[in-house]
Amino acid sequence: MEIKNIILKKKFQFILFPLLLILSACGGGGGGGGGGGAGSSTTRSIAACTDSGTAFQTAEYYALGNTVVGRGLSKICASNAYARGYTGSGVKVGILDTGITTAAHQEFDGSGKRNYDTGSDLVSSDNIPQDGHGHGTHVAGIIGADKDNTGMHGVAYGASLYHYRIFNDAGTTTNTIIANGIQKAIDNGGLSILNHSWGTAGSCTSQSSCETGVGSTVYAKIVAAAQANIIQVFSAGNENVSSPSYEANSVAYDSRLQGVTLAVAAVGTDGVIANYSNKCGTAASYCLAAPGSFIYSTYISGTTSYELLSGTSMAAPLVSGSLAILKQQFTSLTNTQLVTRLLESATNTGIYSDTSIYGYGLLNLGQATSPMGVLRTLSGSDNLDSGSASYIDLSSTSFISSASFSNALKKSLTGKQLEVYDSFDRANFKVELNDLIVSKSNVSEFNATNHFNRLKSKDKPQVYLSPFGQTEATYVNGQLESNLFTTYNNFLAIGYNQDTNSFLKNEKTNLIANDSLFSKNYFNNPYFYNEGRSNFFMSLNNNQSGLDTFMNSNSNDLGFAMKFNNGEKLTEDGYASNLEFSFGVSAENKKFLNSSSSGAFATEGFSNTNFLGLKYNKTVQDLNFVSSIYMGQTFINEKESSYLSGSKPIYTSSLTMGVIKDNFYDPSQKIGFVMSQPQKVEKGEINLRVPTSSNRDRNVSYTTYNVDLKPDARQVNLDLIFEKSITEMENLKLGLTHVQNADHSTESKNQNFISAYWQKRF
Amino acid sequence: MLNKYYIFSIIFFLYSCTPQSNETIKVINIFCKTSGQNIIENNKNFINKSDANFFKSYEKINGKKFSNSNFIVQSDEKRRGGYSLNLNKIVGNKIYFFETSPQEKTATSTVINYPYCEIELNIITNNLEVIIER
Numbered sequence: 001m002e003i004k005n006i007i008l009k010k011k012f013q014f015i016l017f018p019l020l021l022i023l024s025a026c027g028g029g030g031g032g033g034g035g036g037g038a039g040s041s042t043t044r045s046i047a048a049c050t051d052s053g054t055a056f057q058t059a060e061y062y063a064l065g066n067t068v069v070g071r072g073l074s075k076i077c078a079s080n081a082y083a084r085g086y087t088g089s090g091v092k093v094g095i096l097d098t099g100i101t102t103a104a105h106q107e108f109d110g111s112g113k114r115n116y117d118t119g120s121d122l123v124s125s126d127n128i129p130q131d132g133h134g135h136g137t138h139v140a141g142i143i144g145a146d147k148d149n150t151g152m153h154g155v156a157y158g159a160s161l162y163h164y165r166i167f168n169d170a171g172t173t174t175n176t177i178i179a180n181g182i183q184k185a186i187d188n189g190g191l192s193i194l195n196h197s198w199g200t201a202g203s204c205t206s207q208s209s210c211e212t213g214v215g216s217t218v219y220a221k222i223v224a225a226a227q228a229n230i231i232q233v234f235s236a237g238n239e240n241v242s243s244p245s246y247e248a249n250s251v252a253y254d255s256r257l258q259g260v261t262l263a264v265a266a267v268g269t270d271g272v273i274a275n276y277s278n279k280c281g282t283a284a285s286y287c288l289a290a291p292g293s294f295i296y297s298t299y300i301s302g303t304t305s306y307e308l309l310s311g312t313s314m315a316a317p318l319v320s321g322s323l324a325i326l327k328q329q330f331t332s333l334t335n336t337q338l339v340t341r342l343l344e345s346a347t348n349t350g351i352y353s354d355t356s357i358y359g360y361g362l363l364n365l366g367q368a369t370s371p372m373g374v375l376r377t378l379s380g381s382d383n384l385d386s387g388s389a390s391y392i393d394l395s396s397t398s399f400i401s402s403a404s405f406s407n408a409l410k411k412s413l414t415g416k417q418l419e420v421y422d423s424f425d426r427a428n429f430k431v432e433l434n435d436l437i438v439s440k441s442n443v444s445e446f447n448a449t450n451h452f453n454r455l456k457s458k459d460k461p462q463v464y465l466s467p468f469g470q471t472e473a474t475y476v477n478g479q480l481e482s483n484l485f486t487t488y489n490n491f492l493a494i495g496y497n498q499d500t501n502s503f504l505k506n507e508k509t510n511l512i513a514n515d516s517l518f519s520k521n522y523f524n525n526p527y528f529y530n531e532g533r534s535n536f537f538m539s540l541n542n543n544q545s546g547l548d549t550f551m552n553s554n555s556n557d558l559g560f561a562m563k564f565n566n567g568e569k570l571t572e573d574g575y576a577s578n579l580e581f582s583f584g585v586s587a588e589n590k591k592f593l594n595s596s597s598s599g600a601f602a603t604e605g606f607s608n609t610n611f612l613g614l615k616y617n618k619t620v621q622d623l624n625f626v627s628s629i630y631m632g633q634t635f636i637n638e639k640e641s642s643y644l645s646g647s648k649p650i651y652t653s654s655l656t657m658g659v660i661k662d663n664f665y666d667p668s669q670k671i672g673f674v675m676s677q678p679q680k681v682e683k684g685e686i687n688l689r690v691p692t693s694s695n696r697d698r699n700v701s702y703t704t705y706n707v708d709l710k711p712d713a714r715q716v717n718l719d720l721i722f723e724k725s726i727t728e729m730e731n732l733k734l735g736l737t738h739v740q741n742a743d744h745s746t747e748s749k750n751q752n753f754i755s756a757y758w759q760k761r762f
Numbered sequence: 763m764l765n766k767y768y769i770f771s772i773i774f775f776l777y778s779c780t781p782q783s784n785e786t787i788k789v790i791n792i793f794c795k796t797s798g799q800n801i802i803e804n805n806k807n808f809i810n811k812s813d814a815n816f817f818k819s820y821e822k823i824n825g826k827k828f829s830n831s832n833f834i835v836q837s838d839e840k841r842r843g844g845y846s847l848n849l850n851k852i853v854g855n856k857i858y859f860f861e862t863s864p865q866e867k868t869a870t871s872t873v874i875n876y877p878y879c880e881i882e883l884n885i886i887t888n889n890l891e892v893i894i895e896r
Contacts, residue, residue: 171843301825
């Protein structure tokens with residue numbers, strides 16, 4: 001048994017002071033829980049990223065940056081992407097270079113690392129693009145070397161690599177070979193990204209001069225690749241001039257390349273533009289920078305060989321690999337949108353704000369894989385760009401579920417996700433459905449504060465008599481807290497923050513239940529959700545029938561009940577039985593079963609609950625037996641385009657039974673035992689139809705989750721209360737409470753509370 | 763005659779004991795490639811085994827081809843691929859290399875590199891001279 005709290009309070013002039021704390025608990029815990037515009041922005045301010053994927057920050061991770069933290073992969077915050085679960089898996093990246101080592105290199109023995117098309121070796125005209133130079137193997141390692149706890153790993157270690165050998169072992173080639181290599185990559189048909197860590201030195205200032213510099217044969221193939229929707233990444237060149245070399249600069253002047261072509265400058269180990277790197281210059285609108293100096297990657301000298309190389313050749317594959325990660329993550333984005341995202345997410349503060357050097361800035365994979373703008377839910381359409389698509393900020397979407405089914409709801413949705421979209425091109429992200437659900441908890445009533453609130457005696461109300469009846473009013477700090485007007489014959493009762501439950505007006509025993517928040521709740525109508533403040537009640541009664549009404553201050557909750565009882569009065573020898581049958585309806589605006597939802601989960605109008613209630617009270621001299629049972633049938637008023645719907649009614653129940661003995665060994669003492677079950681769903685389901693995937697045609701697929709709302713257990717509260725009136729101004733209460741299966745969950749631990757409460761008025 | 767023979771023997775002996783620098787320099791093994799790192803620092807273009815920093819340079823060669831290298835020649839930093847060093851000729855104590863450059867307006871890799879040759883010579887002398895012709 002865990003001692004949880006010990007409290008005993010004394011009241012002086014209505015002020016409570018703790019005297020002794022005797023509250024203990026066994027177990028404890030459990031339950032509860034819980035349109036965007038498109039494309040580029042005109043003003044950006046992207047700060048340097050924080051490399052936060054700690055689980056992925058291994059020695060192998062830092063190796064690519066020459067084992068220096070803050071360089072290489074950590075400089076671009078690649079671990080953030082890995083932590084989100086993206087590695088470039090499933091994305092095909094082509095590499096036009098000197099080939100790939102055919103040795104059993106440990107970094108390429110994973111699946112998909114050495115893919116060859118027929119005729120991949122354009123130099124030797126064979127199928128195996130064997131690297132005898134080393135450059136291509138190094139570039140390939142930067143993009144996708146295995147993550148295997150040895151050596152280093154590439155930025156997109158899950159990507160599939162396709163190698164095309166267009167340079168011989170001396171590093172030279174011809175335009176024909178290059179053109180054939182690009183065509184071979186196009187013919188593959190499945191490549192998303194093509195890395196070009198090569199170029200022709202020289203500057204161009206127009207499409208024609210670029211084409212002349214590149215060579216018309218090669219230029220035509222570069223255009224053809226772009227028109228085949230392949231993202232091409234070019235190294236800017238190492239001549240330390242103001243603009244990229246011919247191939248990389250061509251995008252500045254040829255609209256056919258724009259959108260799917262990038263130029264990449266290199267920064268040194270200090271993060272500043274490398275002393276060799278060409279600057280973004282005239283290609284600034286299609287250019288960014290990435291680490292390129294002293295990059296540690298795979299080499300051709302053996303199965304475990306690596307080399308430190310520098311150059312824009314090393315910066316470009318970091319960008320290509322990053323694009324592979326984006327391609328895997330954002331299934332809703334076209335290749336052009338992926339390129340735009342990579343550019344717009346680049347760090348552009350500080351030195352990187354100089355667009356003539358860095359273009360869009362420094363590659364920032366952490367930012368690129370994070371939501372840009374706000375996340376929103378989609379409804380009203382299955383296409384992201386449709387005019388009928390409706391977007392609601394995710395922050396305004398929530399579901400606050402009643403404890404009557406919160407346990408079942410959470411369990412049903414465990415591991416289930418919905419897709420949401422950021423406000424930058426509506427890139428898709430996954431969100432756990434349970435993260436949007438807040439569970440109300442019955443157990444919260446049993447925290448130390450509330451436990452005493454349930455036990456403490458009410459402040460003695462001021463009573464006003466009038467020719468029409470009696471008004472009781474309670475003030476706290478001069479403010480009217482509650483009042484209750486009843487006519488002399490109890491025909492009419494009107495309450496403000498005080499219910500008009502005539503059933504509890506026992507004439508003899510003055511039930512403990514009627515004198516504490518504790519039991520009183522058990523005998524109130526559970527479908528009149530009088531949580532919080534500012535609730536209004538009205539009852540009209542004759543001896544055998546009546547009606548109750550309920551309304552909260554903003555009229556969102558309305559209730560109406562007819563009731564009938566046998567009207568038996570207490571006899572002189574202390575016997576009476578009182579049976580009350582009631583039925584009615586409660587209406588909840590934009591909520592149901594006291595569960596409110598908003599945003600994409602919203603309901604609208606009034607959801608109705610039809611209920612039946614039966615209460616029984618039998619007095620046998622000093623013993624008073626009480627019981628009540630309520631059952632309800634709830635119909636959700638669905639909102640068009642809401643994710644939430646419920647075509648079938650939800651059935652609920654609640655019950656209470658107990659006995660109170662007056663004159664317990666002494667006329668000043670009472671003892672009561674009450675067992676109760678809070679409101680619980682007995683049968684019911686809701687449907688959640690949520691977006692779960694999207695494709696590059698911007699079409700969205702929805703999945704409907706059928707959620708069984710019946711909890712896996714039944715919460716039972718057992719209360720034992722002893723009350724002693726020491727004097728008229730002084731009384732003592734002792735309470736013992738046991739809660740089993742809190743919030744109707746088998747996973748909740750049992751809870752026990754012991755408390756003592758002493759009150760004295762002066 | 764005896765004296766002449768004696769004098770000839772002395773002269774022959776003395777000749778045989780002259781420094782080896784007069785021996786013909788021969789290349790036993792040579793392998794030329796490019797390195798991503800600056801193998802020989804301090805702006806030198808060669809280093810031999812008698813230099814205290816030789817092994818430091820030697821260790822920088824990725825993919826050493828033979829274990830008896832005693833001479834390394836390196837060209838200056840290149841900003842793109844397509845360069846290579848080749849042994850041209852040896853004349854006396856002068857070793858001539860020819861540096862091949864990529865043609866203008868041709869595509870090359872965009873990597874910083876240093877063409878080098880890893881060499882095993884038959885002798886190591888301190889008066890060797892390396893000339894890289896372009």
